[in-house]
Amino acid sequence: xxxxxxxxxxxxxxxxxxxxxxxxxxxxxxxxxxxxxxxxxxxxxxxxxxxxxxxxxxxxxxxxxxxxxxxxxxxxxxxxxxxxxxxxxxxxxxxxxxxxxxxxxxxxxxxxxxxxxxxxxxxxxxxxxxxxxxxxxxxxxxxxxxxxxxxxxxxxxxxxxxxxxxxxxxxxxxxxxxxxxxxxxxxxxxxxxxxxxxxxxxxxxxxxxxxxxxxxxxxxxxxxxxxxxxxxxxxxxxxxxxxxxxxxxxxxxxxxxxxxxxxxxxxxxxxxxxxxxxxxxxxxxxxxxxxxxxxxxxxxxxxxxxxxxxxxxxxxxxxxxxxxxxxxxxxxxxxxxxxxxxxxxxxxxxxxxxxxxxxxxxxxxxxxxxxxxxxxxxxxxxxxxxxxxxxxxxxxxxxxxxxxxxxxxxxxxxxxxxxxxxxxxxxxxxxxxxxxxxxxxxxxxxxxxxxxxxxxxxxxxxxxxxxxxxxxxxxxxxxxxxxxxxxxxxxxxxxxxxxxxxxxxxxxxxxxxxxxxxxxxxxxxxxxxxxxxxxxxxxxxxxxxxxxxxxxxxxxxxxxxxxxxxxxxxxxxxxxxxxxxxxxxxxxxxxxxxxxxxxxxxxxxxxxxxxxxxxxxxxxxxx
Ligand SMILES: Nc1ncnc2c1ncn2[C@@H]1O[C@H](COP(=O)(O)OP(=O)(O)OP(=O)(O)O)[C@@H](O)[C@H]1O
Numbered sequence: 247x248x249x250x251x252x253x254x255x256x257x258x259x260x261x262x263x264x265x266x267x268x269x270x271x272x273x274x275x276x277x278x279x280x281x282x283x284x285x286x287x288x289x290x291x292x293x294x295x296x297x298x299x300x301x302x303x304x305x306x307x308x309x310x311x312x313x314x315x316x317x318x319x320x321x322x323x324x325x326x327x328x329x330x331x332x333x334x335x336x337x338x339x340x341x342x343x344x345x346x347x348x349x350x351x352x353x354x355x356x357x358x359x360x361x362x363x364x365x366x367x368x369x370x371x372x373x374x375x376x377x378x379x380x381x382x383x384x385x386x387x388x389x390x391x392x393x394x395x396x397x398x399x400x401x402x403x404x405x406x407x408x409x410x411x412x413x414x415x416x417x418x419x420x421x422x423x424x425x426x427x428x429x430x431x432x433x434x435x436x437x438x439x440x441x442x443x444x445x446x447x448x449x450x451x452x453x454x455x456x457x458x459x460x461x462x463x464x465x466x467x468x469x470x471x472x473x474x475x476x477x478x479x480x481x482x483x484x485x486x487x488x489x490x491x492x493x494x495x496x497x498x499x500x501x502x503x504x505x506x507x508x509x510x511x512x513x514x515x516x517x518x519x520x521x522x523x524x525x526x527x528x529x530x531x532x533x534x535x536x537x538x539x540x541x542x543x544x545x546x547x548x549x550x551x552x553x554x555x556x557x558x559x560x561x562x563x564x565x566x567x568x569x570x571x572x573x574x575x576x577x578x579x580x581x582x583x584x585x586x587x588x589x590x591x592x593x594x595x596x597x598x599x600x601x602x603x604x605x606x607x608x609x610x611x612x613x614x615x616x617x618x619x620x621x622x623x624x625x626x627x628x629x630x631x632x633x634x635x636x637x638x639x640x641x642x643x644x645x646x647x648x649x650x651x652x653x654x655x656x657x658x659x660x661x662x663x664x665x666x667x668x669x670x671x672x673x674x675x676x677x678x679x680x681x682x683x684x685x686x687x688x689x690x691x692x693x694x695x696x697x698x699x700x701x702x703x704x705x706x707x708x709x710x711x712x713x714x715x716x717x718x719x720x721x722x723x724x725x726x727x728x729x730x731x732x733x734x735x736x737x738x739x740x741x742x743x744x745x746x747x748x749x750x751x752x753x754x755x756x757x758x759x760x761x762x763x764x765x766x767x768x769x770x771x772x773x774x775x776x777x778x779x780x781x782x783x784x785x786x787x788x789x790x791x792x793x794x795x796x797x798x799x800x801x802x803x804x805x806x807x808x809x810x811x812x813x814x815x816x817x818x819x820x821x822x823x824x825x826x827x828x829x830x831x832x833x834x835x836x837x838x839x840x841x842x843x844x845x846x847x848x849x850x851x852x853x854x855x856x857x858x859x860x861x862x863x864x865x866x867x868x869x
Contacts, residue, residue: 248294252402256294259400263287277388278379278398284387285378285400296403298365299377301830302347307369312592312778314343317422318350319785320460321414321453325350326789328427328449332442337427338366344421346372346382352790357430362830364407366428377401381409385424389413391447395436408432410443412450417458417486417495425450454497455484462486462495466515467549468524470500470535474545477532483544487515489551507540524548567737568598571728576605578726584678586663586723587701589730592778595701596661598730603657608697611656614649619662627670633686650683654694663723664704664715671716678722698723733773733780743768743780747796750784758788759795764806767798771805822857825850829859 248256262272262279263286272279285291302310311318321341329339329352338353338361351368353361361367372382378400384392391412397405411426427446432438459467465488469481476482483500487493491514496504504511504518512518519538527533527548535546575585585602587595596615603613621629632648650658660666666674677683678698682691700723709715733739743765751758760768764787773779787800798806803823825843832838840850 248296248402252294252296252405255397255402255405258397259286259293274398277384277392278394281374281379281384281387282400285374289375289378291376291378291400293378293400293402295401298363298403299370299372301367302369302371304369307347307349308775310343310347311349311782314349314423315778316460317343317457318782320456321423321425322350322785322789324449324453324456325352325425326786328425328445329353329790331445332427335429335442336431337429337442340366340370340382340426340428342372342382342424342426344386344423346386346424348372349423359826360430361428362826364430365403366407366430367830377404380404380407381411381426381428382424385411385413385426386421389421391443391450393436393439393443395439396432396434398436406430408439410439410446412443412447413498414450414454414457415498417461417484417497419496419498419501422454422457425453451497451499452480455481458484458486458495458497463552465494465551468527468546469549470544470546472544474532477545477547485515485518491515491521493518507537568594568728568730571730572598572601572605575602575726575728580607582697583725584698584700584723585726585728586706587699587728587730588706589701589703590732590774590776591703592776593703593730593732594777595703595730596659597777598728599657599659599661599699599701602699603659606657606697608656612653613657613659614653615659615661616649617661619665626667627673628686630670631673631683631685634688646685648683648685650677650694650696651685651692653696656696658696658698660698660700662702662704663700664702664706664709668714668716671719675716675719675722733776734771739769740765742777743784746777746781746784747788750781751788758791761795761797763798764796764801767801767806822859825853825857826859829854 258273259282262274263283266272266279266283274282286293318341325339325341329337332339333352333354336354336357338351338357340348340352341350342348348368348370351366353366371377372380374380374383374387377383379394380399380401381392381394384394391410393408393410395408399405399407407428407430409426409428411424413424414422416422425446427442462484465486468483468485469477470483470485471477471481483503484495484497485493485500486495493511493513493515496511501511508517515521515524517538519535523535527535527546532545532547534543536543578585585599587598589595599615600613603609616630618626628646628648630649632646632651660674677694677696681693681695683694684691706715706720706724710717710720733742736742743760747760748757768780768783775782783802783805784796786802787796791797791800825839828839828842832842836847836850840847843850845853
């Protein structure tokens with residue numbers, strides 16, 4: 247049964263959408279009204295639904311976070327800083343990907359449970375098609391910073407929330423994700439959220455700029471602002487170009503500025519600035535520069551391309567046992583034989599493969615990495631083998647060389663080889679045997695000289711016996727098999743923690759210390775996600791740490807939970823956390839939750855009561 251205020255909201259949304267043409271003025275801004283209309287007429291959503299948002303299953307969330315690893319790593323510090331600025335007003339902060347899936351989430355422990363019940367939680371999905379008008383969804387559709395305040399929300403389940411959100415774009419102008427600050431309580435007046443929206447938009451721009459500077463570091467980069475003091479710290483415009491002056495990347499403000507001034511984005515930096523004047527901006531000092539043929543000067547600084555960092559950086563030192571594997575694998579590789587690397591996810595298979603390439607005779611050649619599980623099955627063939635112009639509908643008019651050709655003279659790293667479709671396995675086998683590639687639609691084959699390293703976290707031998715992996719390919723790929731130990735078994739864990747901590751804290755400038763208690767927890771934790779998880783945990787801890795030493799409380803609850811729970815502290819017990827997480831994931835439904843936990847419904851009821859878990863719809867679990 248809907249409460250009176252929810253019923254009133256549902257009536258209002260339905261009336262406004264149905265009678266839009268007859269109403270003198272909608273009670274909400276037009277952006278919100280358009281989204282209400284789509285939610286009802288296009289997505290056929292029910293505004294009266296009180297269900298929380300869908301939550302990704304753990305494996306799916308993991309996959310999404312892994313896919314967005316670089317984005318999350320770059321954004322992590324800013325997400326923490328924004329949370330630090332708004333936490334005292336009881337806001338939580340979320341970072342989503344371009345599909346509205348929450349990848350990172352910061353919330354004070356005081357309000358954590360309330361936020362979870364309201365759907366503000368890691369893994370929640372906020373697309374318009376599923377949840378209707380809400381902060382993240384409205385940014386995804388409008389591509390602009392917005393506040394979706396209380397009754398602006400489409401669904402009655404969210405009318406207490408206020409959400410301010412802003413988009414983050416990659417240097418090519420594609421949406422990378424959304425930054426959001428939400429609160430469970432706020433004044434009714436939407437204008438009360440103006441400041442928070444500004445803060446969220448600033449944080450989104452800071453992440454966008456950091457991502458830009460990282461992605462474009464090997465090109466010429468111009469930073470600009472109308473005030474000289476901000477050029478370095480908070481540049482408004484960022485542009486990157488290559489040695490030939492081709493414009494390669496722009497942040498969103500630069501993209502808008504160029505469109506405004508030139509009607510479109512020019513292809514060459516010489517169409518934006520006078521090249522002589524640009525060349526005179528030297529020494530990386532801030533100087534003035536005029537737009538080409540346009541009034542208005544900018545304060546700019548130009549950074550020359552950075553040389554790629556030496557590839558044998560200490561950041562990827564290997565476990566002593568793995569070093570031994572590596573030494574032997576280099577010998578195998580130098581005889582041009584393939585190497586198969588196996589290990590749990592996140593154990594460092596790609597890192598190992600890169601080291602192997604860099605220590606082999608092919609180190610001057612390219613290293614091309616392909617994740618067979620990440621490319622949709624219908625694209626994997628063209629990605630690998632390439633195609634000629636017009637080979638199929640939608641093919642680029644210039645054709646595409648394909649990754650096998652790009653790896654010519656170097657190493658091809660096929661990650662998650664167990665996910666390669668059977669038909670392609672046959673073609674790959676042929677390439678390995680004959681050294682010839684036939685792009686889609688091509689009449690002739692092309693000779694390539696590649697050396698293959700494959701990796702998989704699956705048991706390939708089991709896949710062979712199930713008929714899902716070709717036996718001949720399995721034997722051909724696995725001339726040398728290297729098995730990487732999981733992090734929990736590594737003997738260099740302490741050194742690895744210190745090294746990663748130095749990298750993750752303050753971007754590596756000053757390393758944070760770590761308390762003995764926190765270190766002990768890190769050393770004894772099970773690390774199901776291996777080095778990748780350790781890296782994420784340290785990034786998170788560095789972001790939330792207030793002082794210069796990481797404390798136990800800075801570690802995420804799933805890591806410290808295993809260690810710190812005392813029986814008396816029911817609310818911090820790891821079991822409570824596990825049960826609570828499962829309930830939330832399954833929308834508080836007892837049967838699927840019990841099934842996921844591998845216990846009976848009766849046991850679930852008992853544990854919920856014993857662990858003092860407060861159910862939102864208590865009746866459902868007490869019958
Ligand atoms: N020896 C190491 N030193 C520092 N960082 C490492 C090391 N090994 C792995 N990492 C980090 O862990 C993360 C995962 O590494 P990598 O991608 O090599 O794992 P993987 O085993 O290939 O994972 P998956 O099975 O999911 O593809 C990366 O962020 C990488 O930087």
